[in-house]
Amino acid sequence: MNIIRTNVALMHEIDKISEVAGYLWEKGWAERNGGNISVNVTECITNEIKSLPSLVPAIPLPLQFDYLRGNYFYVTGTGKRMRYVAKAPFEHGSIIRINDEGNAYGIVAENPVMPTSELPSHLSMHNYMREIGKGIQVVLHTHPTDLIALSHSKKFLEEGAMARILWSMIPESRIVVPRGIGIIPYEIPGTLELAAATIRQLDKHDVVLWEKHGVLCVGDDIVETFDAIDTLSKSAQIYLTARQAGFDPQGMTDEQLDALVPVFNLPV
Ligand code: 2HA
Numbered sequence: 001m002n003i004i005r006t007n008v009a010l011m012h013e014i015d016k017i018s019e020v021a022g023y024l025w026e027k028g029w030a031e032r033n034g035g036n037i038s039v040n041v042t043e044c045i046t047n048e049i050k051s052l053p054s055l056v057p058a059i060p061l062p063l064q065f066d067y068l069r070g071n072y073f074y075v076t077g078t079g080k081r082m083r084y085v086a087k088a089p090f091e092h093g094s095i096i097r098i099n100d101e102g103n104a105y106g107i108v109a110e111n112p113v114m115p116t117s118e119l120p121s122h123l124s125m126h127n128y129m130r131e132i133g134k135g136i137q138v139v140l141h142t143h144p145t146d147l148i149a150l151s152h153s154k155k156f157l158e159e160g161a162m163a164r165i166l167w168s169m170i171p172e173s174r175i176v177v178p179r180g181i182g183i184i185p186y187e188i189p190g191t192l193e194l195a196a197a198t199i200r201q202l203d204k205h206d207v208v209l210w211e212k213h214g215v216l217c218v219g220d221d222i223v224e225t226f227d228a229i230d231t232l233s234k235s236a237q238i239y240l241t242a243r244q245a246g247f248d249p250q251g252m253t254d255e256q257l258d259a260l261v262p263v264f265n266l267p268v
């Protein structure tokens with residue numbers, strides 16, 4: 001009896017990860033091994049799974065993650081492609097366990113697939129969100145073409161400008177991403193500097209844009225993190241489509257945007 005595959009709650013999470021990995025590829029947001037996913041699956045872990053030995057010797061982490069001691073994560077594999085994660089999540093990702101000290105991890109299922117090189121960044125975000133009492137389950141990083149294109153314009157990198165312009169393209173953006181978008185100036189991918197800069201924005205935003213690189217979204221549900229990025233991408237497409245047609249889109253007025261706040265009970 002496979003104690004992973006028969007775990008209904010766990011496999012439900014894995015199925016959602018596969019579904020979203022497929023969308024990332026279909027959207028054209030996941031060239032080669034672009035993007036990575038981590039999902040905290042600790043709540044689905046049974047005592048039987050807890051007794052599984054690691055498939056590899058303990059791998060040290062560069063930082064200590066006090067709030068993730070003994071936690072389990074599904075993480076996409078280093079160098080692995082989203083289009084294959086979609087089809088075979090346990091061939092292109094694995095379930096890891098953080099040790100009781102929070103400073104190393106093992107791989108418990110199903111194959112010894114080494115996690116994304118962004119693992120320390122992802123764990124920093126999960127750890128930080130727990131520290132501030134907002135235990136998120138998901139960190140999703142991907143490369144949406146339209147949003148990255150906008151990050152090549154100084155106009156969009158000014159404080160608040162990206163959210164303001166994207167919100168004003170369609171009401172859904174204001175409603176689905178009410179906490180706006182944090183802008184992270186360019187950093188080398190995979191570095192702890194990039195993670196630290198991201199964390200500084202997560203108090204205020206659930207979605208951040210890494211200049212000339214991609215988007216990162218945190219949340220409780222992988223499908224919802226995808227939806228948030230997809231909605232912003234839709235706004236970016238409307239903006240760019242209007243520009244390609246030779247005009248500046250009017251955008252919703254401040255009054256129209258503000259009128260959504262009480263109706264949809266949005267945080268301000
Ligand atoms: O995993 O997207 O940022 C490849 C990347 C790094």
Ligand code: ZN
Pocket residue numbers: 034035141142143189213214
């Ligand atoms: Zn990336």
